Amino acid sequence: MDVARAIRDGKMEPAEFADADRILGQLDAVRRGAGRASVNRILATAELMRDLVSADVGAPDEAVDATFRPVAAALGFRRALFSTVDDGRWWPSCLFVEHGLADTHLRLREYLLDNPIDLHQAQVERLAVKGCEPHLVTSPHTHSMTYKPLMSVSDSHGYVVAPVVCNRTVVGMIHADRFDEPATAADLERVTFSTQMMAMVAERVARRRHLAELATRLADVVTYAEEVLAGRADLGPAGTAPSSVRRDVHPGLTVRQHSIMRRLCEGATNVQIARELGVSEGTVKTHVRNIYRALGVRSRAGAAAAYRAGLDSRPTR
Numbered sequence: 001m002d003v004a005r006a007i008r009d010g011k012m013e014p015a016e017f018a019d020a021d022r023i024l025g026q027l028d029a030v031r032r033g034a035g036r037a038s039v040n041r042i043l044a045t046a047e048l049m050r051d052l053v054s055a056d057v058g059a060p061d062e063a064v065d066a067t068f069r070p071v072a073a074a075l076g077f078r079r080a081l082f083s084t085v086d087d088g089r090w091w092p093s094c095l096f097v098e099h100g101l102a103d104t105h106l107r108l109r110e111y112l113l114d115n116p117i118d119l120h121q122a123q124v125e126r127l128a129v130k131g132c133e134p135h136l137v138t139s140p141h142t143h144s145m146t147y148k149p150l151m152s153v154s155d156s157h158g159y160v161v162a163p164v165v166c167n168r169t170v171v172g173m174i175h176a177d178r179f180d181e182p183a184t185a186a187d188l189e190r191v192t193f194s195t196q197m198m199a200m201v202a203e204r205v206a207r208r209r210h211l212a213e214l215a216t217r218l219a220d221v222v223t224y225a226e227e228v229l230a231g232r233a234d235l236g237p238a239g240t241a242p243s244s245v246r247r248d249v250h251p252g253l254t255v256r257q258h259s260i261m262r263r264l265c266e267g268a269t270n271v272q273i274a275r276e277l278g279v280s281e282g283t284v285k286t287h288v289r290n291i292y293r294a295l296g297v298r299s300r301a302g303a304a305a306a307y308r309a310g311l312d313s314r315p316t317r
Helices: 003-008 020-033 036-054 060-074 099-104 106-112 123-131 148-154 185-229 255-265 270-277 281-295 300-312
Strands: 079-086 089-097 135-137 159-166 169-177
Touching: 060 079, 060 089, 060 185, 079 185, 089 099, 089 106, 106 148, 123 135, 123 159, 123 169, 135 185, 159 185, 169 185, 255 270, 255 281, 255 300, 270 281, 281 300
Parallel strands: none
Antiparallel strands: 079 089, 079 169, 135 159, 159 169
């Protein structure tokens, strides 16, 4: 991969690949000591890297989805999970499952959906985050520091986990395994390589997050106007939220998040909410995770209960 040409053509900034020489050196070492199949995987991953640095980055969740699954497949993982790390919790975000295994992993997908895990209950992951180091777990069901509820659902025979570090901060982590085969030191090297790639994407996403926040504020204004025009809210004094949004009850939520919570309480899925609001499913997922943090809950049922409780306790006027 010609990094210099990519920089010269404006497809990437020099800062994005400040450690490219180390990464490419590592890639070359793997190539020289690997078999043909591994070489093909590495070459496919290098080709993917070239495409990624020249592609436009969309919404944060969409960028992760569009990047992580192809990377996991190119590196030969049968299963891989990308999670964000924030506020002492590990938030499963994107699950990759080899095509032939997809139908057998519905339970795992349901378990991971909107189910953050306290890092203090998952000691292997806590050490990976705290020490910024990858870990290889060869006996996950008997290991004293693994998170047993997830081990029970995933039925892993061994896995690797490594942190994703962006600007000296752990922003996520990647788990990977071979499903019904033990994990190896080679898997540890590959998952470490994948975290370096995802860190590059995270840096690009971070640059756009500010714009995304501004877009969210604009969306709040639009939602406010829609509520008023539809007769579902009264037009209060300038700068105040519509009465139907009830921000006096849940002041930590934005107008858009109130709108999402009303639909979530009605049982709507992320896809249905996205379609109704005219946004991507990834945007809805991001809002839902932020709602969990604001309400101090870990599930859709918990969010709905907390939201309704707040509304029920609102003083009558």
